[in-house]
Amino acid sequence: RLSQAQLAGSDLSDSYVSLIESGKRVPGPTVVRMLADKLGCSPQFLVDGVEQQDLSKAALRTRYAELALREGNPAQALVEFTALLGDEHGTELHDRVRMGRAEALRQVGRHAEAIAELEGLREIAEKHPERFPGLPVTIALSHCHQAAGDLARAQELGEQALAHAETLGLTGGTELLELGCVLGAAYGERGNTEAARHIGERILARTADASAQDESVMYAAASRTAAARGLVAEALYFADHALGTGFAGMRAAARARLALRHGALLLRAAEPDVHHAVAVLTAAEPALSGSDVAACRTELARAQVLLGEPAEAVRLVGDALEVLDDHPRIEAARAHVVLGQARLLLHDQDAAVASCRTAALRLDLVGTSRAAAQTWRELGDLLDRAGDGPGMARAYQRALACAGLPPSPEGGALVTALRRTG
Secondary structure (H helix, E strand, C coil), X not given: CCCHHHHHCCCCCHHHHXXXXXXXXXXXXXXXXXXXXXXXXXXXXXXXXXXXXXXXHHHHHHHHXXXXXXXXXXXXXXXXXXXXXXXXXXXXXXXXXXXHHHHHHHHCCCHHHHHHHHHHHHHHHHXXXXXXXXXXXXXXXXXXXHHHCCHHHHHHHHHHHHHHHHHCCCCCCXXXXXXXXXXXXXXXXXXXXXXXXXXXXXXHHHHCCCCHHHHHHHHHXXXXXXHHCCCHHHHHHHHHHHHHHHHHXXXXXXXXXXXXXXXXXXXXXXXXXXXXXXXXHHHHHHHCCCHHHHHHHHHHHHHHHXXXXXXXXXXXXXXXXXXXXXXXXXXXXXXXXHHHHHHHHCCCHHHHHHHXXXXXXXXXXXXXXXXXXXXXXXXXXXXXXXXXXXXXXXXXXXXXXHCCCCCCCCHHHHHHHHHHHC
């Protein structure tokens, strides 16, 4: 119940409002927000005709339908996607629903309907690369045609998708594996077993040793390449993949770091469970990186000392120190303490004392903490066994200071008590 002049107010002209109403102008975000404020609705409603709350609910239902697909319930997913298709929601979500429905149709064997839906989406991707990614829809179409028996079309689309993937720098990931499956099947069913074998070997070789972190880096690079070529929707698609695989890699690394801490605790228990600790640490090491790898090898070396295998402990500590020895960090000090323990077991007292002195130098550069206190205490124990009384006393005094107990006139008594009580 506002006139064009009332709606325009002092910010816009009534003629501009008229052009918007007639579809001859598309307002930018600032004007949309201004109009929404005056009309008492949300900017989302002006853009899509849907309130944000309804759009969020539709987005959530879409994710649940996609989860049903992933969990192997395509019939249930198809019901959900079909219901969503009849609702009013934004263009981006509408396209996502169409893609999900096409995949559900493919999985339940309704290939002709899936192909029709996918061809419509492929046309959108070609005309509006900012709206929908082309690669996943082309791969899905190739799958559908192969399942429907149109092997020539499946092969054509698969090769197009493979060439496109290679121009984006994809050397692994789900897309490449899916293309290997569909092209291998299409070549094989057409009697070209040599080509089928070649494509399988080629893609398996590329994806053999790729970690989640490797894939995250690859997808991020593909996203940047797609963005540089103006393929905005595809760039977003690969950026989402990079975040997803990166999260998987982060989760695996976090789990491995927890296992590292657990293995270290097993070795420091009153009755160390050495064999269990070795199993935990060995399983964790492949997912670790940087100083965590070195810390893991130090703990494995500690286990070898407890097992009476000092030569193997020396080797493992050497591997750790290749990463840590140039850094004044507590991990380097721990490694030198374990190295000293191993050398003492090998009856090389001078070398053991030298390791202790290096450990002390590293610890002097580390701030006070419980971890530092524990390492000073372990160093004191080692120096005691090595026969270095003054070094032992200093190490115990530093352990007390790091634990918040500064030296006192009765410091010698405190050191003796600490040694006796552990």
